[in-house]
Amino acid sequence: MSARPAKERLVEAAFALFAERGYEQTTVDDITDRAGVGRTTFFRTFPTKEDVIFPDHEVLLGAIESRLAGSTDRTALIAVTEAARLVLRHYLAEGERAMTRYRLTRTVPALRDREIAGVQQYQRLFRRFLHRWMGGGPDTALRAELMAGAVVNAHNHVLRRWLRGQASDPEREFDAAMTETVGLFSRPREGAESSIVVFRTSKDLDTVLPELNRLLGEPG
Template sequence: MPAKPAKDRLIAAAFELFEERGYDQTTVDDITERAGVGRTTFFRTFRSKEDVIFPDHEVLLSAISARLDGSTEQTALVAVTEAARLVLRRYVAEGELALARYRLTRSVAALRDREIAGTQQYQHLFRRFLHRWMGGGQDAALRAELMANAVVTAHNHVLRRWLRGQTREPEAEFDAAMADTVGLFTAPAARSGEHSVVVFQTTKDLDSVLPGLRRLLGETP
């Protein structure tokens, strides 16, 4: 079996040591020794020990930006949902690594601050995109800011539930949360006999998604 790439070995070694010794007590030399690589390799791969915790942040930001920019005026809200889904799927795909990161960011203030700064970058992308979609100008600025905040909050709510082991169906919950969030900003003032339609995409089967939608609509099972 071929050896793992140096980046993967460094990440695995770092998280093992963070769990064993603590973040502050682990040095770059400790990580490179455990991974079996030199300091030069480490600093060609990461700028600092902190960067090992969030290795693909810039890649994910680029993917979100590309998904938003690839939409049309008619598909803008679908693009917002799918762009936020990219983040959720990345965390879920990481599995235990995401759980270890969650434990670290809860216990190390510097990492928590870094995570918050990253969240603000995602929020900025959504705000800028939504402001443009809403027509720009001062009148749309507050609405775009509020909707961007709501999108990130809905995503983070579902992600935290998954990280805490409170849900085994994060994508189904995400679909329901985003439908609710988008509906808050797109539903016209209620008038008798009128209905709003929110469209979203999901890989889940319909039976797994319907219960969450019915709860949002106030329908009993």
């Protein structure tokens, strides 16, 4: 008996079988037989066969929410960028599994619908955060909706390019895409020149920002 968790074995077995036989041709019994577990274990772990396909959205949504919640008014847009990056990195870490999922969702309508529903969850989370950051009034609702959609679409554009084998450095493309996206919604002070910079650092932003302000000659 394998020492690996049943969930990991079920996912591995399912993806291998989907690649070999196709999604429709693979049954739950096929998956449990390959994984060496019973049907009861399968349905305790996944409500349906579809659920084996998709990443744990609840975990990802929780990580995004935590990253956004840890931001300040001044670091909100950086937090949005870094929260979207969490999703991208999750797919990159999956590697071939993410590419198999992409092929399946292109050919199985039920999986495509499930994928769209997942994307909408991410977009709603960004929209709620951005709406609060913008003031939460009726005059900012549309702007928050538009920006949330732009953030998700920019992320998905880079992700699809990587899944199709068209992006050799998806993180670099993501940085460029998010710089452009955030720039669309950043309003400079009248008469001021501005630019949007996306960067990665392991340091706390509350420590980094005062130093950046000093270098730029901005008030703290």
